[in-house]
Amino acid sequence: MPDGGLTGIVAKQITSIDVANLAGVSVAAVSRAFTPGASIAPETKRRVMEAAKTLGYQPNVIARSLNQRRSRLIGVLMSGWNNFGYVDVLRIISEQLETQGYEVMLKSILDREKIVENVGQLLQYQVAGIAVVSEVLPAEVTAECARRGVPIVLVNRIGRGLGNSAVSLDGLHLGRLIADFLIERRHKRVAALRGRADIDFTSDIVQSLSDRLAGTEDCELVASLTDVLGYEAGRRSINEMIANGVEPDAVFCSYDDTAIGVLDGARLDHGLEVPRDLSVIGNGNRAVASWGSHELTTIEYPRDEIIEQTLRILLARLEDPDLEPETRLLETDFVVRASTR
Amino acid sequence: MPDGGLTGIVAKQITSIDVANLAGVSVAAVSRAFTPGASIAPETKRRVMEAAKTLGYQPNVIARSLNQRRSRLIGVLMSGWNNFGYVDVLRIISEQLETQGYEVMLKSILDREKIVENVGQLLQYQVAGIAVVSEVLPAEVTAECARRGVPIVLVNRIGRGLGNSAVSLDGLHLGRLIADFLIERRHKRVAALRGRADIDFTSDIVQSLSDRLAGTEDCELVASLTDVLGYEAGRRSINEMIANGVEPDAVFCSYDDTAIGVLDGARLDHGLEVPRDLSVIGNGNRAVASWGSHELTTIEYPRDEIIEQTLRILLARLEDPDLEPETRLLETDFVVRASTR
DNA sequence: CTGTTAGCGCATTCAC
């Protein structure tokens, strides 16, 4: 072997000292060359940069973070992986943060019991801030982060009374919108299907939908089911309702996939005609909702606005940790297609 | 204001010195208490942990990384966000790495021109390894990482001759499988639709499919189109083929959504009957493929095996950076449903 | 088993 014992010897880390030596300056000069706006002569900077280039030097961000006692890491806690809309939020947030010079440390929320631990690990890495996608944080965690001056923003959840910032949809407003839409089109028997019962947004929808319908003469909420999430669950659910004689003439689903399951269940399993016999409303306006075989009426998810507000709130608190928590509830609207009369 | 000038004062960082003082031990003892397997008396450890708990101490991983000259950060470069299968890969890889004590630094590949820069930023954070989902890296980048002893694994891409490890599907094998499937069912005119032309996996499929069909008497590849990705593109594509008189009796699509677009185009726009007039094959076995209104025959994506091999290759090289790069091509198979005869 | 010491790579004083 030509390279004998050298096999696997990893190149020694190149530090600012190496660059300083080659450029014939001090390490401080190297540091200044890599610090935007630092006080350094153009010629010195040029020589440093040249030396850095020939050596392939990259500043060690870890050392810098330790020294400055702050990092440019943002922790992102992610739930809701089965929702393309939320994954988009993750993607775009990470892309946008990158343009602001931040890096994303991603953590998947496997188990809600472990959130405390998850946040603890993020804090060990001295993250500058935390974004949480579709989950809420225990109050103790929020308090600990506040104590450390690490801002938190919840996305797609509110976390009422927990003391964090949040960006989500206004479920109460949306519930009224759905009620009016159905009443106007002369529906009489409305069913609402959603996933986890503890999600503030969908709870709000069903609550205000229910309230609004209670004020009418002849339109009622005939079913309000939870733990119905996804295509199979939706298809099973409409089958069970029909079998049990519930027979709704309109179904609102908290998720487009569920709604398409209801659509297929009604059509394929019972020969119902949509929307003549049954109107179906989804939520999220995922790509599938627009496909020719579904043509689902659904609720728009204002993704870009959600992201914009999230970043605004987060970045502002990264600048000034003293800002109070802020909750922003966005209004959205229908995308009407062929699944409703 | 009761708290006067103290508003916004952030709690001072709690360090191992604070804990050592409270517990009446040295900082080294604190370090040992938090180092699994370190040589420390149980009683000492107990006192340290107690002090740490009352102070709310968390070790500063940044300082540890600097000291040890290695981090437990893994960079994940992500492309293919529009593919649920690949997003699952991201999710599970991050979850699994976490159980191994690693953290994921996520970077989205916005622009392939910027990959060099992206990897550079990861290296500044002293990542221990890099996983790349559905993209290839320039040879220079691979070389630089090799020089530093930072292992790279490509997922869903091969990157032939670039010197990295990779886990992907065996496209050549799959092309033969598809050819045999179609020949056996007496198809005569096959079309293949895929997205980006430079993806090694789908190129391999079409290549070997084409080769195999060329060896038959009466079955030919009548069209091989690129840049056809997604529902709309698939629907448009089948319309154009029919308008141009190509009239395939079987279409393979590199992506399930594309295939469903073809399905809807054939049925809704041309009144064709599937599979009598046209067989459609997708790829990925996404959830939509199984839905009642589509019933798409497709290629299984062996997600768990992909992830398993990726982690095996990556973790082994994290332990021993001297290991040679390894490429693993997995074989997969059909999920036959109602869209093929 | 434990404490003392040194140093990881950098940014920031402070003199000059």
Next chain:
DNA sequence: GTGAATGCGCTAACAG
């Protein structure tokens, strides 16, 4: 505008 010195919080090596 520049260099020397200091310390961020921690772990590793050593001596006890």
